[in-house]
Amino acid sequence: MTTRRRFTLTQYLIEQRRRFPGASGDFNALLLDVALACKAIARSVAQGELGNVLSHVDQEVATAVNVQGEEQKRLDVISNAYFTEMTEWGGHLAGMASEEMDQPYQIPAPHQRGKYLLVFDPLDGSSNLDVNVTVGSIFSILRAPQDAIDSGRDVVEADFLQPGTQQLAAGYALYGPTTMLVLTVGNGVAGFTLDPNLGQFMLTHPDIQVPQETQEFAINASNSRFWEAPIKRYVDECLAGRTGPRGKDFNMRWIASMVAEAHRILMRGGVFMYPKDTKDPAKAGRLRLLYEANPVGMLIEQAGGRASTGREPVLQALPTTLHQRIGLVFGSKSEVERIERYHREPVAYKDDSPLFAERSLFRA
Ligand SMILES: O=P(O)(O)OC[C@H]1O[C@](O)(COP(=O)(O)O)[C@@H](O)[C@@H]1O
Numbered sequence: 001m002t003t004r005r006r007f008t009l010t011q012y013l014i015e016q017r018r019r020f021p022g023a024s025g026d027f028n029a030l031l032l033d034v035a036l037a038c039k040a041i042a043r044s045v046a047q048g049e050l051g052n053v054l055s056h057v058d059q060e061v062a063t064a065v066n067v068q069g070e071e072q073k074r075l076d077v078i079s080n081a082y083f084t085e086m087t088e089w090g091g092h093l094a095g096m097a098s099e100e101m102d103q104p105y106q107i108p109a110p111h112q113r114g115k116y117l118l119v120f121d122p123l124d125g126s127s128n129l130d131v132n133v134t135v136g137s138i139f140s141i142l143r144a145p146q147d148a149i150d151s152g153r154d155v156v157e158a159d160f161l162q163p164g165t166q167q168l169a170a171g172y173a174l175y176g177p178t179t180m181l182v183l184t185v186g187n188g189v190a191g192f193t194l195d196p197n198l199g200q201f202m203l204t205h206p207d208i209q210v211p212q213e214t215q216e217f218a219i220n221a222s223n224s225r226f227w228e229a230p231i232k233r234y235v236d237e238c239l240a241g242r243t244g245p246r247g248k249d250f251n252m253r254w255i256a257s258m259v260a261e262a263h264r265i266l267m268r269g270g271v272f273m274y275p276k277d278t279k280d281p282a283k284a285g286r287l288r289l290l291y292e293a294n295p296v297g298m299l300i301e302q303a304g305g306r307a308s309t310g311r312e313p314v315l316q317a318l319p320t321t322l323h324q325r326i327g328l329v330f331g332s333k334s335e336v337e338r339i340e341r342y343h344r345e346p347v348a349y350k351d352d353s354p355l356f357a358e359r360s361l362f363r364a
């Protein structure tokens, strides 16, 4: 009987670092700590109501509200604690930032500080926990500013405000029927499946590429009345199907876990949109730039797709605050380029299509 030889995540990372003969090993060690946090979160998520998930944190974790004004689930808080506790001790990090923490997180003494910044959404799609639908964790690694590395000073918000092009690594873990880790270290995208018997992430999806041809789009259509004209035009044309300008039928999906939508698009193509809309003029979008849009954007671009605000590549957007929101469109390159084109030529589309008119599909 022959067994199929598979790389573990550790072996994959060692292979990747051969490109950097002078590497200290810190980067790989940090990624392995992140992977460990994800395994711990996977266990907590899988136990659901049965799990004694509170035992990990010191105090009773009540449902609270985070800096975004969103309700924190217990598992949001617990997942955040797994990330900080598994990664703070190794001496690799200068600091962290998370969806669930208002301010940058300082590495506590006696742990040493290192040269990287870790930014993460510990649990994405957590509103889906109650209904047992796939959720995930999203993370991004940046280099800390040199003066912070040299002096060991506390990190401040400005240290994290780097465009997505500066990311050294990005990835997500997916807690679904299987637990997966999907990762880029700037040299393509690789997917690993957690082998529950070995407790190891095994390389199962080397060199992931976003399929170019697509007939699938994802958007929360309940926001359609707030969409800007270019998005209305794009969706309208998809809905018109084979008798419309696209000349083919499209399928629509909405999981409401962006991480799961990103995974679907990496596996079988498509386009995801959470665009800037007019719902709340104070918000430039729904998703957060530093720990949702940028890491997913890097993965998608490394896999040959495209990630955009609708107007410009999202990785080029200059962050202004830690928890900044942004419009996000990503997926198969030609579709995202089409949406960008529609933003450049808004006058070409009149918002009086039958699909958006009175008593239309989206307006009862
Ligand atoms: O409530 P909506 O409009 O469906 O939005 C869902 C979006 O919100 C998110 O759940 C936000 O992430 P969090 O769960 O980390 O707050 C995305 O994953 C998802 O795309």
Ligand SMILES: [Mg+2]
Pocket (backbone or CB within 6 Å): 121, 123, 124, 125, 292
């Ligand atoms: Mg999220």
Ligand SMILES: [Mg+2]
Pocket (backbone or CB within 6 Å): 076, 099, 121, 122, 123, 124, 125, 126
């Ligand atoms: Mg979250």
